[in-house]
Amino acid sequence: MTRLPNLASLPGRSVADPAGEALFISDLHLSPRQPQLTELFLHWLATRARGAGALYILGDLFDAWIGDDDDSFVDVEAGLAEVVKGGTHCRLLHGNRDFLLGRRFARRTGIALLRDPTRITLAGEPVLLMHGDLLCTDDAPYQRFRRRVRNPLVRWLFLRQSLDRRRQMAANYRQQSTRAMASKTAEIMDVNAATVLRYMCRYRVRRLIHGHTHRPADHTLQLDGVPAHRHVLADWSPTIGEVLVSGDGSLAREAVRPLGVATACAG
């Protein structure tokens, strides 16, 4: 566990968000092709996430979401609904892979959908939450693609297709995206430093939490000559996941491991 700077040491209004711990996750990329990953997440939901004050899912929970009428993830929806029933405030903002998560999903699970970005208060401090793709402004072709697929007409046309057709289109997109990423440098696919500062200034925060880049790290930057923080969430795999936990005025990273792995790895 890595301890991070004390939240209470930073200026902010003392408005209480849901009491208790707040958990932040993103980029699980759940998919029917990786049942062990889904199992890892469901187990974590039923154990560690239970009874937390809040659970924030910052995008790309699903590797692809082709519409709320798809029933490929009923087990995940049920697991999330249980956490909500247990009194945890669950909130989700869309990632680039699951931006079609809609009202019916929200109704079935009890999750509140957030705008990207959303400003919350954590231990009295304003904190900005984003998926992270909006920060990757060096990748101009991706930003154009993002605007195109989020156009209401394009979404409407997509959602009118049959589920099979949509599945096929999502698979094609995945292939194209893998090819496109292979031709882009690591720098182009990371956040743009000036864009990060612009968002933090606009929303008047000194702390930003996001995912998307799959480069988990806690960055300290200078904002008007004062230190500010950018926490990048980790992506999950079937063998390990990670949660950023806010509680007692501090932030910590916590590993999520499959059952039995700790003993299997001993020695």
Ligand SMILES: [Mn+2]
């Ligand atoms: Mn993403």
